[in-house]
Structure formats: C-alpha cells, structure tokens
Amino acid sequence: MIDKIRPKAADALDSVHNGASIAIGGFGQSGVPLDLIDALCDRDVRGLHIIANNGGRGLPGERGIGRLLAENRVSRFSCSFPVNPAFFERYFSGEVEIELVPQGTLAERLRAGGSGIGGFYTPTAAGTVLADGGFVVRYGKNGEPEKTLAQKERRVIDGRTYVLESPLRPDFALVKAHRADRYGNLRFRLGARNFNPLAAMAAKTTIAQADQIAAALDPDDIHLPGPFVDRVVATELEPAR
Amino acid sequence: MIDKIRPKAADALDSVHNGASIAIGGFGQSGVPLDLIDALCDRDVRGLHIIANNGGRGLPGERGIGRLLAENRVSRFSCSFPVNPAFFERYFSGEVEIELVPQGTLAERLRAGGSGIGGFYTPTAAGTVLADGGFVVRYGKNGEPEKTLAQKERRVIDGRTYVLESPLRPDFALVKAHRADRYGNLRFRLGARNFNPLAAMAAKTTIAQADQIAAALDPDDIHLPGPFVDRVVATELEPAR
Amino acid sequence: MTTITAPTGLSRAELARRVAGDLVDGWCVNVGIGAPLQLPAQATPGKEILYHCEHGLLGVGPAPDGEPDPDVTDAGKNPVTLLDGAASFDSSTSFAIARGGRLDLCVLGGLQVSERGDLANWLVPGGNPGVGGAMDLAAGARRVWVMMDHLDKRGNPKLRKECTFPLTGAGVVDRVYTNLAVFEFVDGVLTLRECAPGITPEQLGPLTEATFQIDLWNQGESE
Amino acid sequence: MTTITAPTGLSRAELARRVAGDLVDGWCVNVGIGAPLQLPAQATPGKEILYHCEHGLLGVGPAPDGEPDPDVTDAGKNPVTLLDGAASFDSSTSFAIARGGRLDLCVLGGLQVSERGDLANWLVPGGNPGVGGAMDLAAGARRVWVMMDHLDKRGNPKLRKECTFPLTGAGVVDRVYTNLAVFEFVDGVLTLRECAPGITPEQLGPLTEATFQIDLWNQGESE
Numbered sequence: 001m002i003d004k005i006r007p008k009a010a011d012a013l014d015s016v017h018n019g020a021s022i023a024i025g026g027f028g029q030s031g032v033p034l035d036l037i038d039a040l041c042d043r044d045v046r047g048l049h050i051i052a053n054n055g056g057r058g059l060p061g062e063r064g065i066g067r068l069l070a071e072n073r074v075s076r077f078s079c080s081f082p083v084n085p086a087f088f089e090r091y092f093s094g095e096v097e098i099e100l101v102p103q104g105t106l107a108e109r110l111r112a113g114g115s116g117i118g119g120f121y122t123p124t125a126a127g128t129v130l131a132d133g134g135f136v137v138r139y140g141k142n143g144e145p146e147k148t149l150a151q152k153e154r155r156v157i158d159g160r161t162y163v164l165e166s167p168l169r170p171d172f173a174l175v176k177a178h179r180a181d182r183y184g185n186l187r188f189r190l191g192a193r194n195f196n197p198l199a200a201m202a203a204k205t206t207i208a209q210a211d212q213i214a215a216a217l218d219p220d221d222i223h224l225p226g227p228f229v230d231r232v233v234a235t236e237l238e239p240a241r
Numbered sequence: 242m243i244d245k246i247r248p249k250a251a252d253a254l255d256s257v258h259n260g261a262s263i264a265i266g267g268f269g270q271s272g273v274p275l276d277l278i279d280a281l282c283d284r285d286v287r288g289l290h291i292i293a294n295n296g297g298r299g300l301p302g303e304r305g306i307g308r309l310l311a312e313n314r315v316s317r318f319s320c321s322f323p324v325n326p327a328f329f330e331r332y333f334s335g336e337v338e339i340e341l342v343p344q345g346t347l348a349e350r351l352r353a354g355g356s357g358i359g360g361f362y363t364p365t366a367a368g369t370v371l372a373d374g375g376f377v378v379r380y381g382k383n384g385e386p387e388k389t390l391a392q393k394e395r396r397v398i399d400g401r402t403y404v405l406e407s408p409l410r411p412d413f414a415l416v417k418a419h420r421a422d423r424y425g426n427l428r429f430r431l432g433a434r435n436f437n438p439l440a441a442m443a444a445k446t447t448i449a450q451a452d453q454i455a456a457a458l459d460p461d462d463i464h465l466p467g468p469f470v471d472r473v474v475a476t477e478l479e480p481a482r
Numbered sequence: 483m484t485t486i487t488a489p490t491g492l493s494r495a496e497l498a499r500r501v502a503g504d505l506v507d508g509w510c511v512n513v514g515i516g517a518p519l520q521l522p523a524q525a526t527p528g529k530e531i532l533y534h535c536e537h538g539l540l541g542v543g544p545a546p547d548g549e550p551d552p553d554v555t556d557a558g559k560n561p562v563t564l565l566d567g568a569a570s571f572d573s574s575t576s577f578a579i580a581r582g583g584r585l586d587l588c589v590l591g592g593l594q595v596s597e598r599g600d601l602a603n604w605l606v607p608g609g610n611p612g613v614g615g616a617m618d619l620a621a622g623a624r625r626v627w628v629m630m631d632h633l634d635k636r637g638n639p640k641l642r643k644e645c646t647f648p649l650t651g652a653g654v655v656d657r658v659y660t661n662l663a664v665f666e667f668v669d670g671v672l673t674l675r676e677c678a679p680g681i682t683p684e685q686l687g688p689l690t691e692a693t694f695q696i697d698l699w700n701q702g703e704s705e
Numbered sequence: 706m707t708t709i710t711a712p713t714g715l716s717r718a719e720l721a722r723r724v725a726g727d728l729v730d731g732w733c734v735n736v737g738i739g740a741p742l743q744l745p746a747q748a749t750p751g752k753e754i755l756y757h758c759e760h761g762l763l764g765v766g767p768a769p770d771g772e773p774d775p776d777v778t779d780a781g782k783n784p785v786t787l788l789d790g791a792a793s794f795d796s797s798t799s800f801a802i803a804r805g806g807r808l809d810l811c812v813l814g815g816l817q818v819s820e821r822g823d824l825a826n827w828l829v830p831g832g833n834p835g836v837g838g839a840m841d842l843a844a845g846a847r848r849v850w851v852m853m854d855h856l857d858k859r860g861n862p863k864l865r866k867e868c869t870f871p872l873t874g875a876g877v878v879d880r881v882y883t884n885l886a887v888f889e890f891v892d893g894v895l896t897l898r899e900c901a902p903g904i905t906p907e908q909l910g911p912l913t914e915a916t917f918q919i920d921l922w923n924q925g926e927s928e
Binding site for chain 4: 001002111113114115116117181182183185201216217219220222225226227228
C-alpha cells in the first residue's frame with residue numbers, strides 16, 4: 001500500500017543533512033512551506049544550498065526563507081529576488097554566495113531538472129552580466145569581489161542569441177500544497193502554486209506540507225502527480241471538501 | 242471585451258492555408274479535435290506539415306488524422322506512432338515525408354516552442370538511428386531512400402550522452418478541450434489531455450474545439466490559460482455545470 | 483539652498499492613467515514591480531485587459547475592498563483581486579506565456595533607458611541585487627513599455643546615451659512613459675511622441691541625455 | 706512437415722502473472738504496448754502498483770466491466786479503468802515522470818535484446834516504423850524489464866549477441882522475462898535467473914544466441 005503521509009514534519013525531514021541542496025516553493029509570502037522550514041531549523045542543519053525565488057523580508061521573528069537566512073544556515077542562495085537586508089549584509093561580507101537567476105530561468109531550470117533534460121537555451125539574460133558574466137557571486141572577507149560569474153555558453157539560433165542554462169537537481173524540495181492524498185498527488189491554491197510544483201519535480205526527495213489531506217482527488221484536479229512527491233505532512237487538519 | 246468564441250469551425254479556420262504547419266492534439270482516438278479536422282478538410286487545404294502523435298488507423302470513412310492522410314493533404318508528418326497502413330503506402334512510395342520523433346521528445350519540442358526555448362538536450366534516442374542519423378525520412382518514387390536523417394548534435398553532460406532537440410513552432414494548432422470560456426481558458430478530460438495543451442502552446446495561432454462553453458472556470462481548474470488560445474468553437478452544446 | 487528647477491509634470495496616478503489609456507482592448511499585459519503595479523486599478527470602460535503576474539496569475543484587478551487573500555497578490559506582493567477569466571498556473575507556465583510571445587505587452591519600471599532602447603532596471607552598482615522576472619519579460623514580451631520618472635532622485639536624466647547601470651535587456655524598449663513625456667522607438671530611433679500638459683519639447687532637451695527626434699502624435703494638442 | 710520442436714513454456718497470461726509477481730509494493734510502473742499491457746489486470750493482494758500510461762494517465766487498472774470511457778485507455782488504446790490515486794496530466798509531464806527518474810520500472814515488449822543489454826523493439830527493417838514512447842522510457846526509467854517470447858515467429862532466438870534491428874536504447878535492459886526463462890543483467894553480464902516450469906538451462910542454450918552465465922535465484926526450485 002502506498003501511503004506517503006507522515007504524522008510530523010520532523011519525521012518527514014529526518015534525512016535532510018548539513019550541506020544539502022534544497023529547493024523551496026513560494027513567492028513572497030504565498031505558498032511558502034513555513035512548517036517544514038521551521039522543522040528544518042529545529043533540526044539545526046547548516047551549510048545549505050537553498051534554491052528559492054525570494055529571500056524573505058528580514059523582519060524580526062520572521063518565518064520562511066528569512067528565518068533560514070537569519071539563522072545563518074545558508075551558504076549558497078540561488079534566487080531571483082533576495083530583497084532581505086540581513087541576507088545582503090552576509091553577501092557583502094562574504095558569508096554567503098549568491099547565484100542570481102532570472103525568475104523564468106529559475107523556474108525552467110527546476111522543471112528541466114525534474115524532467116531529465118540536460119540543459120536548454122533561453123534568450124533571457126543574453127547581453128547582460130547574468131549571462132555574459134561578471135556578476136559578483138561571492139565577496140571576500142575584505143569586502144572585495146572574490147568570485148564572479150563566468151560567461152555562459154551562447155548560441156545564435158535563427159538570428160537570435162540564446163544562453164545555455166543547466167538543470168537544477170537539488171537533494172530535497174520543500175513545498176506547500178493546498179490539498180494532498182496518500183499517493184502524494186497535490187493540488188495548489190491560486191498564486192500559492194508558483195514554484196511549488198517545479199521544486200517538487202526537480203528534487204531527488206520531495207517533502208510536501210498540505211493544508212488538507214483528502215481521501216481522493218479527482219484525477220483532473222491534480223496539479224502535480226504523486227510520483228514527484230515522496231512524503232506529505234498535514235499542517236492544518238481542515239476537513240477535505 | 243475578450244471573446245474568442247467563434248460560432249462555426251469554418252470561421253475559426255479561415256486563415257489556414259495550403260502548406261501550413263499544424264500541430265494537432267490527441268492520442269489514439271482520445272482528445273482528437275475531429276470537428277476541426279473535418280472543417281479543415283472541407284477547406285480543401287493541401288501540402289500540410291502535420292505534427293501529431295498518431296496517424297489514425299486507415300479505416301474506411303475514418304475521421305481525424307486518418308482522414309487528412311487518406312485525402313492526401315499531408316506532405317510531411319511529424320509523429321511518434323504513425324501506424325496507419327494508408328500512410329505507410331504513401332511513405333514508401335515517396336508521397337509523404339516522415340519526421341519520426343520519440344513521443345516524449347515530441348511533447349517536449351512542442352512545449353519548448355511554446356515557451357520560447359531555443360533548444361534542449363535530451364538523453365532520449367542517443368545511440369539510435371533517430372539521433373545518430375540514418376533513418377529514412379523520404380523515399381524516392383523508385384522506392385529507394387531519397388533523404389535520410391542527419392546526425393543530431395550530441396553533448397556529454399555529467400558522463401551521459403544527450404541529443405540536441407529543436408523547438409516546434411507550427412503556424413496553427415487544432416486542439417480538443419472538454420470545457421472552455423470566452424477567454425480561451427481550457428480544461429481537458431482525463432486521457433484526452435495528452436498533447437493538446439502542448440500543441441496549443443506551440444502554435445502561432447491556436448484553435449480549440451470544446452465540448453462545453455462555461456461562463457467562467459475556477460482559476461485553479463484551468464489546465465491551459467487563455468493566452469495560448471486564439472479561437473474557440475463549441476462542438477456539443479452541453480450545458481456547463 | 484539652490485536647486486535645479488525641473489517641472490513636475492504628471493503625478494504617479496496621472497502617469498498610470500496615461501499609460502492605461504494606450505492599452506488596447508483584449509491585450510494580455512504583464513505589470514512589473516514599481517509604478518506599473520498601479521495599472522490594474524486603472525480600469526477603462528469598454529476595454530478588457532488581462533493583467534498577468536509573473537508568479538502565475540492572470541486576470542488580476544485592483545486591491546480588494548474587504549479581507550485580502552494572501553494567495554492573490556501582484557508581483558510586488560500587494561493584495562489584488564481576481565476578475566472574470568482569471569487563471570492560475572505554475573511559474574514555468576507563467577514564463578512560457580512571457581518567453582513564448584503570448585504577452586502583448588509588459589510594462590516595466592526603469593532606472594535608465596538608452597537611446598538604443600537598452601533597459602537597466604534591476605541594479606544600481608553597489609546596491610542590493612535582485613532581478614526577479616524583468617529579464618525574462620524584457621526578452622519575451624511582444625512590446626516593452628517603460629514607466630519611470632524622467633529624472634532620478636538626484637536630478638540626473640534617466641534617458642541616456644548609454645546605460646551605465648547593468649542591463650536588463652539590450653534594445654528591448656518600445657516606448658518610454660515619463661512624468662514629462664512619451665517617447666517611442668521608431669525604426670530604432672528614440673522619438674518624442676507627446677509632452678505632458680504644460681511641458682514643451684524645448685524643456686525636455688536639457689533634461690534628456692539621450693538624443694531624440696521629434697515626431698509628435700498630436701501636433702496640435704501636445705501643449 | 707518437420708518443424709523444430711521448441712518448448713512452449715509459459716502462456717502469455719502466465720508470463721504476465723510471473724512478471725507481476727516480481728513487482729514491488731508501491732512501485733510506479735510504465736507498461737508499454739504489447740504483452741506488458743496485461744500487467745494492470747494482474748492485481749496481487751497486498752501490493753499496490755501505480756501503472757503509468759505514457760500519454761498522461763497514472764493509476765490505471767483492468768478493463769472496465771461496463772461501458773468503456775474513450776478518454777481512459779492504456780498506451781495501446783484499449784479501455785482501462787482508473788483506480789484510487791489516479792492522476793491525469795499532459796504528455797510533457799508524463800515524460801517528465803519517465804525521463805526525470807520517477808518511474809521505478811518500465812516493462813517493454815522486445816524484438817531483440819543483446820547480451821550487452823541493448824534493446825530493439827520498434828522497427829523490423831523494411832517494416833512500418835513507429836517508435837511511440839519506447840526510447841524515452843528506455844532512457845528514463847530506473848529499471849527496464851523486457852517481456853517477450855524467447856523465439857521469434859520463425860524460431861530465431863531473440864536474445865542475441867548483437868541486435869540486428871535498429872536500437873531503442875543501448876545497454877538499457879535490466880531483466881528479460883520470456884516464456885521460457887528469466888534473465889538479469891548482473892554487473893552487465895546476462896545471467897539466467899530462472900527457468901519456466903519444465904524447462905532446463907541445457908534446453909535454453911541452443912535457443913539463446915546470446916552468451917549467458919547461470920546463477921539461478923532458487924537453485925532447488927527451478928526445475
């Protein structure tokens with residue numbers, strides 16, 4: 001029998017280790033797997049490579065990606081819009097490395113990783129420092145640039161310049177769904193979908209938190225099929241409709 | 242006001258021209274836009290490049306892709322599983338060219354075309370005549386091979402051989418949806434979804450037939466958002482739920 | 483204290499109404515972070531515009547009157563509403579809409595626009611980097627309009643000969659709407675199309691580092 | 706008329722039951738066109754298998770008792786049913802599951818399998834070509850099992866030194882289940898693991914062009 005439901009977030013995360021790469025869903029405050037991130041912080045793992053669109057806001061007592069950054073658990077952050085002032089402080093002082101990725105490229109790289117695609121050509125960022133290179137990936141302790149982005153491979157296709165981008169295949173994904181079943185089938189809610197299905201596809205092991213556990217979902221109502229999901233934790237035991 | 246609904250299939254297809262490339266959804270008999278294909282045959286267009294997974298069955302009076310092939314409207318057929326004996330007769334006698342594409346690669350090439358991706362690397366078909374070249378694309382009138390597939394570009398990524406595949410960007414797509422609204426938002430039904438959303442994404446102009454027209458669809462119930470769809474024709478006026 | 487006296491021109495709300503006035507009924511329009519986020523509130527009778535938000539919503543309208551839904555926000559994470567025809571989808575589908583050429587328009591904020599149509603809008607050198615979806619949108623949308631102040635906070639022209647800030651995209655801009663004027667790239671040449679009420683083409687010269695030609699849309703009405 | 710006397714071994718239904726017996730509870734299994742399509746009907750008590758169909762269905766079961774639903778078919782276009790946990794999705798997501806390594810197994814039919822684990826299953830030279838999803842599945846699934854007759858219709862061995870037909874994939878096969886025996890590639894070496902009831906390893910020699918070693922799973926039970 002297939003049953004991916006785990007009673008507690010801590011159980012679902014027991015294999016997450018120091019230095020792991022972890023894709024996390026969410027855009028701003030919507031669709032962020034807050035309970036899983038809290039459980040991750042409780043496990044006290046460090047040196048993580050986090051892949052997530054946003055960096056939180058840097059507010060006191062903040063949950064989500066902001067908490068991971070505030071507690072200094074992140075050594076590398078792949079994102080499009082970090083924002084968080086606490087993160088930037090660490091970036092400019094050489095404590096954390098950034099991989100700044102245009103949002104659509106970030107989404108597509110996760111999808112490619114989850115789809116067994118070895119790489120793809122995108123017109124996005126051609127002619128900019130995020131493709132031609134030069135962007136500061138890491139500062140030294142002295143505040144000087146220590147590592148800059150190398151030039152990405154370019155290719156002219158039908159007269160237009162494209163950039164070769166690589167798939168992302170993180171060790172883990174933490175995602176937030178609205179509804180799940182024991183097979184790991186997931187349904188999301190409105191703007192909370194965003195990066196969640198893509199992070200789930202990309203990872204070697206995917207852990208989902210869900211507002212509701214349903215006995216069954218209509219096959220056509222499923223946004224992400226169960227084979228992409230390894231473990232499911234219910235976070236609010238709302239009755240399923 | 243946005244209203245993509247057209248009263249008749251013939252109106253929706255009025256810009257389809259001889260020699261057009263047309264992606265058509267469907268797998269076997271499920272999800273094939275039969276009414277649109279009938280209207281296409283009524284327009285008497287010829288020399289088409291058809292992109293569709295299957296070739297029909299070659300039965301007398303058959304609708305769908307089989308009708309397009311039987312009426313000799315197709316000069317090039319991109320597909321994974323042509324099957325139809327009438328098609329093979331034309332292939333071996335040099336009347337029609339085949340681009341045989343592994344099914345997953347066909348799906349991904351359509352999605353890439355619809356997503357502005359310039360190309361992608363897939364492990365599928367590496368080491369076979371569909372990637373290394375040699376497969377007979379067209380026979381001459383004398384029954385001898387006239388054109389064979391050239392070797393595709395290969396690339397070793399993390400020790401594995403991948404093949405470079407190009408996006409498909411056909412002039413038109415004909416797709417079958419279960420439910421549609423005036424914005425062109427589509428919902429499909431079970432196995433009838435298959436290639437339909439991908440064909441719709443890929444094409445410059447997409448025409449959908451729908452079993453039902455709904456006043457509105459729940460945003461989370463939409464399988465393909467309206468911007469990928471240009472015209473919608475209702476084929477069975479079932480009441481929307 | 484002596485300061486340079488620059489005309490103020492349109493307010494931010496007036497600029498949003500001005501841009502909204504040029505949208506075409508039925509367009510699918512992405513609105514970027516900053517000033518463009520005001521557009522969905524500028525509903526124009528008789529025009530139906532589908533506003534696209536990069537993270538995966540289409541068909542958004544103004545902020546709600548009542549309780550906001552945390553899962554219904556614009557790209558700036560502000561609460562919005564969903565209108566008729568709204569659709570939700572994942573971020574890869576959202577950027578497939580953008581890169582795949584299904585956005586009739588994206589409206590972006592700008593730090594600098596060059597006279598060749600280059601756009602810089604994501605990083606002030608030395609500042610905090612964050613690119614979001616701007617590069618994808620600039621590369622993918624059928625049209626790119628920039629909404630920005632004519633001068634930066636220090637009074638420097640934002641329409642430049644060259645962008646000195648890192649680019650978002652090269653040669654991508656189709657129009658620039660500022661508080662003082664509307665410019666369009668016509669066959670690649672920056673062209674003044676309209677002055678804000680009370681503004682003259684002569685006033686714009688010293689406030690615009692970029693070279694531009696003048697070919698006004700409504701010669702008689704622009705002053 | 707004189708014909709070569711080859712043992713018949715398992716019937717097609719017995720072969721399907723034999724393969725089904727080796728599936729592991731909870732696996733996600735793609736079944737290809739031909740003999741593998743019989744597997745979803747071989748439900749085994751205590752084992753839940755999620756059957757994946759390439760065009761975009763997961764969780765399919767046996768043919769329906771009543772009216773078939775034209776939108777619920779297997780990869781061979783035969784009517785099937787949807788079980789608990791079933792999901793529908795488009796073809797690109799379906800092959801993302803396959804290429805992305807989320808299929809525990811795919812079971813494919815075979816024309817020829819070489820002693821190196823190459824598979825040829827889509828084209829008899831001179832015949833009608835049609836590849837379907839076989840190459841994607843062979844390249845993507847974690848395990849590839851082939852279900853086929855031990856001999857072709859003319860009595861030629863299908864387990865060969867080299868495939869003479871065009872390949873589906875090179876070195877992709879993990880196990881071969883025929884009507885006469887079960888073989889496994891162990892560290893790349895074709896290995897006889899089991900003989901069908903009444904069949905001996907000695908009988909298989911002349912019926913198998915490929916070189917194989919013998920290392921039976923159940924030494925005492927195989928005859």
